[in-house]
Amino acid sequence: MNILIFGPPGSGKSTHSRTITERYGLTYISLGDMIRAEIEKGSALGKEMEKYLAKGELIPDIVVNTLVISRLRRDRSNFIIDGYPRTAEQVLALENYLYDHGIKIDVAMEIFLSKEESVERISGRRICPGCGAIYHLKYRPPKVSGKCDLCGSQLVQREDDKPDIVAKRYDLYVRNMEPIIKFYKKQGIYVRVDGHGGINEVWERIRPLLDYIHNREKKREENE
């Protein structure tokens, strides 16, 4: 089973991707993780990408395509791709690659969230610069305001998580996704899942659908 998963900032798609990865034994290909790994390495590519992120802008297609496609050459099948494709150019690159290699996507799933909810979820996040622990002012507050429970460091808000940057990221997401959603709708594989509510609530909207596809694919393989 091959899945594309989309969602605006705060949709919980990375959390759900990890659950999906475990339940169905897939390879998790996260564009965000790959970008962060490059930035941590401090490579020239990482430094360039960091500049775009700080401004709340998208990283150029050619860079992103190279990252994802080189990964797909290693993990050919049974994957979930998180955060890609995000532009028409990226869809084209991905579709060309998949077509050339006889790979098909079973479902392009969007976890939908309103702008208000997206901004609230992300802008409430606080990070510990000491140990990397993540808090949320509303959903997971530290015991002492502004201090990390684990190491006592002063919590900070990532530049990327400030409300005006999140609002910009959300608008950019919606604008960029419009033609992509249209494309996958035409292919008949687009599914929209309501991302409001708790993690488990949303998961119970996702699970029946993926169980169905997973079982269908298993039967197909058995009959081959």
Ligand SMILES: [Zn+2]
């Ligand atoms: Zn800490």
